[in-house]
Amino acid sequence: MDTVILSDWLAARLDRTAAEPVYRQVLGLMQQAILTGQLPPGAKLPSSRTLAGDLGIARNTVLHVYDQLTAEGYVISTTGSGTYVADTRPDTTAVNARKAPRAASGPVGVVAGTEPAQSGAPERGGLSMRGSRLISKAGVSARQWGAFMPGVPDVSEFPARTWSRLQSKLWKQANPDLLTYAPGGGYRPLRRALSDYLRVARSAKCTPDQIIITTGIHQSIDLAVRLLTDVGDRAWVEEPCYWGARSVLQASGLTLVPVPVDDEGLNPSEQDLKSPPRIALVTPSHQYPLGMVMSLARRRTLLEYARQHGVWIIEDDYDSEFRYGSRPLASLQGLDDAGQVIYVGSLGKMLFPGLRIGYMIAPEHLVDRFRTGLAELYREGQLMQQAVLTEFIMDGYLTSHVRRMRALYGERRQILIDAITARFGDTLPVMGDEAGLHLVLGLPDHADDREVTAASYDAGVIVRPLASYYNSETPERRGLLLGYACVPNDRIGPAFDTLARVIEQTALKTSAVPTRAA
Template identity: 35%
Template sequence: MAPVQPPLSFNPAGIELDRRLGLARQLYQALRQRVLDGRLVSGTRLPASRDLAAALAISRNSVVRAYDQLYAEGFIEGRVGDGTYVANLPTAGTAAKKLSTKVSTGFSTGLSPGLSTKRSFSAEDCAPEVIHNAAVGRLESNHLPVPPSGPPRAFRVGVPAFDLFPFEVWAKLNAAFWRKPDLQQLCYGDPAGDERLRGLIAAYLRSSRGMQCTAEQIVITSGAQQAISLCAQLLVAPGDTVAVENPGYRAAGHAFAIAGAQLQGVAVDHDGIDCAALNGLDDCRLAYVTPSHQYPTGVVMSLARRLELLAWAERTGGWIIEDDYDGEYRYSGAPLAPLAALDRSGRVLYVGTFGKVAFPALRLGYLVLPAGCVEAFTRRRAVDVRHSEVSTQVVMAEFMAAGHFQRHIRRMRRAALNRRNTLLAGWPVDVPGVGCLPNVAAGLHLTVRVDSMAREQQLLAQARAVDVEINGLSSYWLPGSATAPDQRAGLVLGFAAVPEATIGEALARLRLAWQV
């Protein structure tokens, strides 16, 4: 009988921490990098938090916080009674080894890729006449619902608690800008957006997401939807196959269809988009995903699946559009590191928005791009809108620089958590045909399964009758999906749009309507 091999042990030698900066964050980044580049292989046993703290001469709390974030992101795992180990992640011959192991700055800086899967970008591509609208039939069969208008109400999806936005602070900053504007700012500006705002966004993403990006990689957009549309215009040639999550964000698919794409819906399981199915698609060179909180199922993409997806992009020369629409809302630990922070080959385009932490009508979003793509995206945007409205960018920059933005995010996260808890506590139980509520660790909405399409439609009609707004999960699927209709049924509920008292009143009306 072969002897049992003892687990590999970790030697902390070589970890250098700058005591002037956040020690927990530095330790987390150092350990994560060692897992990604193979210096810490799956199954390696890590020291107890007290022992590692002593070895590095730092507080145990710093080690615990670093370990907690690594646990949350799936880099390490605990074994009951046996300590902490590096998780079983893709290793040699699979996804992780297919990724480059060079030290990453977050994005490749020397990459100059063609901006279509079939042709290189040229000046002519900026001409409006090359934007393809030949997918009319496809769009008719892929009808895009118009977002609901009017004041927020329970349980509207995609709306944050903008009743808590500090409008007085915003008004003062806005008035200060217009009281004595910089005349230079009133001229035609940089199509990429206000330089100061781009720098502050880059700094925010470095601290909150671990993305080592620069202001030069950021292009300001009129919300996330324009960012997605720019990606569609520049990365998709007519006839290209584009993979989208199914169910998923239908407005993104709409943008790709306008550009002439052939949409391929890819199933989502408990780890995120099905990479095995993605690998089986012929000539697919672009995937649109929502890994931090899948829209609409709420699944958080696992680390192993993230590495598989990045390996797919590097192997095929494909692009990944990562929509981090509500990544600020995580209810335990820090937000998870996005795909863009793990990217080693410049294949991820990161979409961010202020609409989910401020209010949708702000129409302010951004793209974080591989360096080789920035010029083309800036030129394309210059053709479309020249540049964003100036005062909004300048005021947001001052809002961030003065510390209001971070305070507001903390307040919004607390409010969303309280509103989530109110929904979970008051949800009518034992409704016939309705599954159990899921655990909700992130985001602004949740999805609960229903056993049939007929039952979904009945529940939605009863909710509308008592003035409660709920979306049907069936509306998020692509037309012609292979999944059986009854397996597409469910209820999608936003929980952040209105205060707790209003949520309680809506739940009472639902209980009456559903006769629970």
């Protein structure tokens, strides 16, 4: 492409009516011509005066284009000689270099007893094996609100005016300390308020210094795993367990060991006990998703095993404030005398998920290192939000809000149970309804809960299949997780009628309709 052709080529492509400045258009077109080889390496560009005249634009515009092309390495300018296209073609020697063979050891971080579909390097342009596994097992839903989305509180009931008033008061003060990063594990007044709350509400043993503010349970677990484990370490997870926590562990390269649960919680076999893990992730106060409570005997056994074998226990206490018919249960951390338990929790379900404020109780001998690790990895902030939350807690709004929502959720829980009973009687079991924001509706053994989930989604009702919470491809139980917290009272019945029709239609395919006998 010679000088005349370049001018004609640019002129034919300039849109003088477009919102994009002429400078940006000329620059982009010349970059395109160089990258595609239409302007080959060594080609001399017309002078700025000549090109400006040919295009009918200001010479300064062309000068700015040439300066930018020079700065980005597209062209080389030589005083007294002119401007030439630089040779930016890839180095074929480097591109075609033989790749070193991959290490013989297989990938780590897979569930015990399973192997990836294929080994070797990831396909060109694709994800890593770890990334592919994470995406293929992802449980996140495109919809996060409505019947019967599990784990979501009713954010429409949040006292937004109160929160707004507290926030406005703090913004008027415009304290610079609240607008910077959050060193030291978070806003100290909030750590003090949470320490007082957890000692009373959860029987936790902690000081304000042991509280570390995070963005939620996922980040708390991620921080603990990064600081306390190495790639390939074994991690006990409950079978079934929360898919989000499982994904965090797998993405860190840990080898997951699914440990079954029974009516008393985590129940490791003799074989499990012979190979102590580096960490054990448990939900002792309300097992997720099945809802059982770990018995005191099992708690003491787990703590003693952890003490003797140096096992770190991560206690995920995600929604224990919402227990119906009894007071919230004491935490496992409150029984720990050896400093082996890392307690993690969140304000999301008590207030609103978008708040993204969680916390962890670190053992005293790890506090400083956890604080440093948090600041080094995540550069925490949100001090203004933490300050607002502190005011919200200290003025008593948190306690009153949780009390009110516990009553409301308990009412919705009962409406849903009544709807299930009215439609199916006792033919389908209800599990895990004593606490939390969801219950589990059992299905017949032959039913495919993933199929029911997909069909109900198409019908406008969100549920989650119990099968997706198992590590095994052949789950022990089939069922549906039904969240009731974010469903208005008058919508629970109609929404469940829709779900019930889907269950019945799916069951018809196997000639086993689980309807209530007349």
